[in-house]
Amino acid sequence: MNTSKEKELAALASINYVKNGMVVGLGTGSTSEFMIRALGKRVAEGLSIVGVPSSERTKELATECGIPLKELAEVEKIDVTIDGADEFDPYLRLIKGGGGALLIEKIVAYNSDMNIIIADSGKKVERLGAFKLPVEVVQFAGVKIQKELEEMGLSPKLRLKNGKPFVTDEKNHILDIDISHKRNLSTLEITLKNIPGVVETGLFLETTDLVIMGQGETVVIIE
Numbered sequence: 001m002n003t004s005k006e007k008e009l010a011a012l013a014s015i016n017y018v019k020n021g022m023v024v025g026l027g028t029g030s031t032s033e034f035m036i037r038a039l040g041k042r043v044a045e046g047l048s049i050v051g052v053p054s055s056e057r058t059k060e061l062a063t064e065c066g067i068p069l070k071e072l073a074e075v076e077k078i079d080v081t082i083d084g085a086d087e088f089d090p091y092l093r094l095i096k097g098g099g100g101a102l103l104i105e106k107i108v109a110y111n112s113d114m115n116i117i118i119a120d121s122g123k124k125v126e127r128l129g130a131f132k133l134p135v136e137v138v139q140f141a142g143v144k145i146q147k148e149l150e151e152m153g154l155s156p157k158l159r160l161k162n163g164k165p166f167v168t169d170e171k172n173h174i175l176d177i178d179i180s181h182k183r184n185l186s187t188l189e190i191t192l193k194n195i196p197g198v199v200e201t202g203l204f205l206e207t208t209d210l211v212i213m214g215q216g217e218t219v220v221i222i223e
Helices: 003-017 030-044 056-064 102-110 139-151 185-193
Strands: 023-026 050-053 078-083 112-120 133-137 173-177 198-201 210-215 218-222
Touching (some): 023 030, 030 078, 102 112, 102 198, 133 139
Parallel strands (some): 023 078, 112 210
């Protein structure tokens, strides 16, 4: 399986949903990078859009690719958001946040009329949870939250980068937890977000309208 090729196929197919005059939410991650570069080419050819980036990394790439950008507060709404996922199940529920941008990604998704997920075939699962679930927490409460999640049997691990705690664009930390044994994800989401200091989780349970998946040499659309 050529993962990179599948990502690119999905990304290129997603561009067909972008029309002149749209406000487009720009996702974060390796699959989204293919999409941003392809959109940049379309903009160079005359496509008129405005992008709302979901991370500093995406903002830099989109600027480099010549896509005009605005902040969320500057737009009335987002017409379509195209983003990747770390896992998706048959109900189009997702785990996101492997790249650490889950908070802004979820805000952008919430403010979008349509959410398209682009992925390679390796991201399709029967049940969410093989990928560890990212939970974004404020640094002040991190140690206490980690202890509480341990007591809940969720095996939290503080995400590190170069030996130091990973810091999100919003200056928070991420605890990656094991939810493979959890059945009711809606209840889990509520439980986690009721802990003071938990900012957001990487569970995207009801945001996705469409998944475009690269599979071998073809593209599969799952609605």
